[in-house]
Amino acid sequence: METTPLLPLASWGTPDMVFDRLEGAWDLDRSIEGKATMVGIARFARLDTGQLKYREEGRIQLPDGQAFDGHREYVFERSPDGFSVFFAETPLRLFHAIVIVRKGDELVGSAGHLCIADQYDSVYRFRADGSFVIEHLVKGPRKDYLSRTVFKRRGL
Template sequence: MHLVPDVAAYLTGRWHVERAVYDLRAGTEGSFRGTADFTPDGPDGALCHTEEGELTWEGVGYPATRTLRLRPEPDGTATVTFADGRPFHDLDLRTGHWTTVHPCAADRYEGVFTAVAADRWHLEWRVTGPAKDQLLRSVYRRTG
């Protein structure tokens, strides 16, 4: 694992994203390929996290985007919110590894972040509940 004393400094820039998406209830799977940009967003040192690319599901491609906001804390950790300001999760990569939980209605999102190297990190979300039974595995590689 790669120790990350300042998560905002580590993430700033452009990353290539490859994500495998499994719907365990339906027995179907898909993939996402695109980019993730972490760019400065305001005077508080926050970063705008924008992902853009293509989601392929059962052989059909769809444009896909998402936007999050990462607010750094003085200790090198961060708080992540949705674009509209609703809380999502906290993020602490000082040991190179972080586990977090996000309740979404009756579903539960369990996230595992792993900083593998200075230019690569992994994210796995396991989603369980009455509405979803999914596994999402992402690999982020720094571009340029």
């Protein structure tokens, strides 16, 4: 069986190195099944606290042709073998904590979050090509969709 070299994965390093490697600008491409798409830019900026402020901005396209600009912000905080993601509120409120493990040629972390009655099950995949993917499977009385966002380092 022939194996693919894992050299690009070295850009992510080990699970405890992923947090630092997020810093900078990323192109994002999101699909929310049957509901919308979004193309834009995400930036992870280092704060004085050592945390990373995440801000995404982009153009959202609805199936009926309507389009508008949107943005979202979170705060990421390093934790052993991963990171925690907080809603950018005062005070910060935990969205989920991600523990990253190696699975094949990817580094992967997952977590769940109950928002009132809607369950968010999230998976972060840090891929061998240097990109990463965040998927949120959302189920509940008000929501039922899969959001999938692919991030590629800007300028590559």
